Amino acid sequence: MKPTYLTSARGHRIATISTAGQGPRVMFCCGYRSDMASTKATALADWCATQNVPFTRFDYFAHGQSDGDFMDFTIGTAMADALEVMDSTASESIILVGSSMASWVALNAARERKGTVRGLIGVASAPDFTERLMHARMTPEQRREMDEHGLVWAHSEMTDTDY
Secondary structure: OOOEEEEOOOOOEEEEEEEOOOOOEEEEEOOOOOOOOOHHHHHHHHHHHHHOOOEEEEOOOOOOOOOOOHHHOOHHHHHHHHHHHHHHOOOOOEEEEEEOHHHHHHHHHHHHOOOOEEEEEEEOOOOOHHHHHHHHHOOHHHHHHHHHHOOOOOEEOOOOEEO
């Protein structure tokens, strides 16, 4: 399925895929460095299609098919993108599904759109990963680099690459 593009208030294009159906819309928020073509997103899209449930998935700024330089990505841009996608669906009833980091995004989006969100599902939730999983594991040199430059490169066992 080809995405459509929503132009964000900040000017970048957000790639989205939405399908029609009956009942509350399910909206999938992907995890850090993941995208709407992931196995979780596509499996949920397939399930929603078989159940005739409306479904939306999207790529954050600098992820997947959306515009942007990943070095400019922040949790704040992910939050803003999720809210803009939610608002663009014109759905009065949404069930948010957040994977990993996106459980945090979905939780905050639910707090921002209390009248719209009817449910929240976290999959392998990692809402506190920046402090507990990253900062706590940094060496003193990495913490100094973070303080001085605002970023640090670290190796990821999950993808066998450096971030």
